[in-house]
Amino acid sequence: MTSPIRKIHFGIADRHQTFRLFDRHAQRPDRWQTDGAKLYAGEWFEIAQAEHDTMLEILPPLWMRGEMFAMREFLTGSITSVFYTLRINGVTRFFHAYCDLSDPRSAYELRDAIVERERRPVKAMTRAERIEHIWSATHDDYRGYASADFRPEHRGKRIVIVYGKPGTLFELLESLSDAQISEKLPVHLRHLPLPEAA
Structure with missing residues (x-):
């Protein structure tokens, strides 16, 4: 593959x-x-x-x-x-x-x-590109791989720290909400639009 x-x-x-x-x-x-x-x-x-x-x-x-x-x-x-x-x-x-x-x-x-x-004239980021940028930009101390604390089907998947209530916890990178993604992106990238569907 x-x-x-x-x-x-x-x-x-x-x-x-x-x-x-x-x-x-x-x-x-x-x-x-x-x-x-x-x-x-x-x-x-x-x-x-x-x-x-x-x-x-x-x-x-x-x-x-x-x-x-x-x-x-x-x-x-x-x-x-x-x-x-x-x-x-x-x-x-x-x-x-x-x-x-x-x-x-x-x-x-x-x-x-x-x-x-x-070559695209308008700057935009797909959801997948946002996820990859977050993984690339996150310090090693704040990212990792799902261990035994996660369900078996998720073990080994990428995880990042998310701040919220009741505190900080690791979440699956692929499952971040749009709001969480926005919070984790650098300020200058947060408001880039998603590309329009062809």
Whole structure:
């Protein structure tokens, strides 16, 4: 099964955010027992030119093709970082994505998805993008994975701290209400509309 292509952070990630986003699933409880390929494949976010150029200089790339290059070191299995320099709406921008190189089309499909997503004239965030941004932006102390305190079918799913009455508690990330999502988003992202249905 192919992992969905998804934007995991809004805005241009700074150096600290970039390196944190490279391994945003580091806390998963089965990290050393299972292959995390499905978690990472298809994730992408925007980076600054400085971070793009740094990654190009670290090691010789595995390959370079036009506006993209792939890292020589693989994250897991056939998943590696691909970095893009893309001109979108007249502006040169830089992106990182995790591509599954067992599929020769992966890097191109990611590129096309990024361009399609970022060409939209009006800024908007889908519910899924809001959820992913919350997970990416939440400090490790305030997020985790459902344990034995949750029903068996929810164990291992992502959870985040929610503040309310009678106090703070962990809630399933996927089950957050619209109000909870709004509260957890940074102020500048809270009022972005949901995309209109096609």
